[in-house]
Amino acid sequence: MITSLKVLKQISPEQKFMASVIIVNGGNYLYNLLLGRILGPEQFADAALLITFLLVLSFIAMTFQLSTAKFSVIFENGIFNNFINIIHKYAAITGIVFGFLIITFAGQLQQLFNTQTSLMFILFGIGVPLYFVMSVNRGFFQGIKKFDKLAITYQGEMISRLLLTLALIYIVNLQSSILVALGIALSFVFGLFPFHSEGVQPFKKYQLPIAENKYILKFFILTAFYELSQIIINNSDILLVKHYFDTYNAGLYASLALIGRVVYFVAWMFVMLLLPKVVQRQKDGLSSASILFKYVFYITLLSTSIVIGCYFFPEFVINIMFGKQYISMAPLLWKYAIATSLFAISNIFAYYFLSLDQYIPVIISSLLGILQVVLIILFHDSLLQVVIMQIVAMGILLIFQLLFFAGYQKIAAKHLTKG
Structure with missing residues (x-):
C-alpha cells in the first residue's frame, strides 16, 4: 500500500492527464462502438451524424479553449481578470448564436443529411451554449496546468454521455437519434464541473489595453x-x-x-x-x-x-x-x-x-x-x-x-x- 502511494506521488500531473485522456478516448470509443452494435448501420448513420456535429462543435469551441489557455500563461493579475471575463462573455454569446441557428434550420439540416427527424438537431442546439462556456473553463485549467481538474471535466462529459445515452435507449421508447441527441446535450452539463468561478462576473463591463x-x-x-x-x-x-x-x-x-x-x-x-x-x-x-x-x-x-x-x-x-x-x-x-x-x-x-x-x-x-x-x-x-x-x-x-x-x-x- 505504501509503495503504491509512493509510485502515485512520483507520477507527474501531465502523466496523470495523459492517462485520463486515454480513458476518456476509450470511453468515447466504447460509446460509439456500442451505438454501432446496438443500432445497426442504418440507425447508426444518424447517430454518427450527431457525433460528427459534436466534433464540429468541439473544433469551433476549441478556438476559445486554446485562446484561454495561451493567455492564461501570458497575462497576469488585473489584465488576466479582465480577459477571462471578456472571453466568458463572448463564448456564451457565440454558443447562443450557434445553438439558435441549429434550432432554426433543423428542418433544412434534416433534408440535407437525409435524417429521420429534425428534433435531433433541436435538442442538440439547446445544449450548444453550455459547450462553449465549458471550453473556456477547460482552457483556464489547461493554461495554468491544472491537469487534474481538466481531466475531471472530460471524464464527467464522457461518462455521463455514455451512461445517459445507453439508459435512454433501453428505457425510453423513442427514435434512437432523438435519444442520442438528448444524451449529448445533457452530458455538457456534467462537463462544466469543476467550474472555476473565482472572479468571473461576465455581466460586468471589462476592457483590455x-x-x-x-x-x-x-x-x-x-x-x-x-x-x-x-x-x-x-x-x-x-x-x-x-x-x-x-x-x-x-x-x-x-x-x-x-x-x-x-x-x-x-x-x-x-x-x-x-x-x-x-x-x-x-x-x-x-x-x-x-x-x-x-x-x-x-x-x-x-x-x-x-x-x-x-x-x-x-x-x-x-x-x-x-x-x-x-x-x-x-x-x-x-x-x-x-x-x-x-x-x-x-x-x-x-x-x-x-x-x-x-x-x-x-x-x-x-x-x-x-x-x-x-x-x-x-x-x-x-x-x-x-x-x-x-x-x-x-x-x-x-x-x-x-x-x-x-x-x-x-x-x-x-x-x-x-x-
Whole structure:
C-alpha cells in the first residue's frame, strides 16, 4: 500500500492527464462502438451524424479553449481578470448564436443529411451554449496546468454521455437519434464541473489595453481560421458521404471513420500538453523544437503501429469493434488509417507553429482542407475513391508542413548565429 502511494506521488500531473485522456478516448470509443452494435448501420448513420456535429462543435469551441489557455500563461493579475471575463462573455454569446441557428434550420439540416427527424438537431442546439462556456473553463485549467481538474471535466462529459445515452435507449421508447441527441446535450452539463468561478462576473463591463486586445484578436481569428480547416479536414468526408451515399453505406463508412480516427484522438492528448509548454518556453526565450520532436515521434510510432495492425488484421478489428454487419469495410481500413495518420502528424506541426504565432501553416492547412472537399466532390464513385482522395490531400499537407518546418529552423539558426 505504501509503495503504491509512493509510485502515485512520483507520477507527474501531465502523466496523470495523459492517462485520463486515454480513458476518456476509450470511453468515447466504447460509446460509439456500442451505438454501432446496438443500432445497426442504418440507425447508426444518424447517430454518427450527431457525433460528427459534436466534433464540429468541439473544433469551433476549441478556438476559445486554446485562446484561454495561451493567455492564461501570458497575462497576469488585473489584465488576466479582465480577459477571462471578456472571453466568458463572448463564448456564451457565440454558443447562443450557434445553438439558435441549429434550432432554426433543423428542418433544412434534416433534408440535407437525409435524417429521420429534425428534433435531433433541436435538442442538440439547446445544449450548444453550455459547450462553449465549458471550453473556456477547460482552457483556464489547461493554461495554468491544472491537469487534474481538466481531466475531471472530460471524464464527467464522457461518462455521463455514455451512461445517459445507453439508459435512454433501453428505457425510453423513442427514435434512437432523438435519444442520442438528448444524451449529448445533457452530458455538457456534467462537463462544466469543476467550474472555476473565482472572479468571473461576465455581466460586468471589462476592457483590455489596446496592445493586448490586438494580440488576442489576432490569435483568436487565426486560431478560428485553423479550427475551421480542422472541421473541414476531419469531418467533411462523413458529411459528404452522408449526402452522396445511401443511409446503409453512410453507416458503414461511419464505422470505418471511427476506427481509423483512433490515431487522431490520441494525438489530441499531445496537443493539449504541447501548447502551454511551447508558449511558456517562448515567453522564457528558450527553444521548443525538442518538445515538437518528442511528440512527433510518439504520434509517428503510434500511427505506424495502427496502420500495420489494420493492414494485417482488418476483419478481426472490425468484427471485434462493430460486428459482422460492418465487415465489408475491412479492405478500406488500413487505407483510412493512413489518411488519419498523415493528418495527425501534420496537426502536431500546425499547433506547434500556432503556439509560436507562425500562421503560414494555418493557411496551408485550410487550403488543403478545401482541396480535400473538392477532390471528394469530384471523385466519389465509391467509398474507396473517397478514402484515396483523403490520402492524397493529407500527404500533400504533411509535405508542406515539413518543408515549412525546415525553412523555419534555418531562419532560427541564422538569427542565433547573428546573436
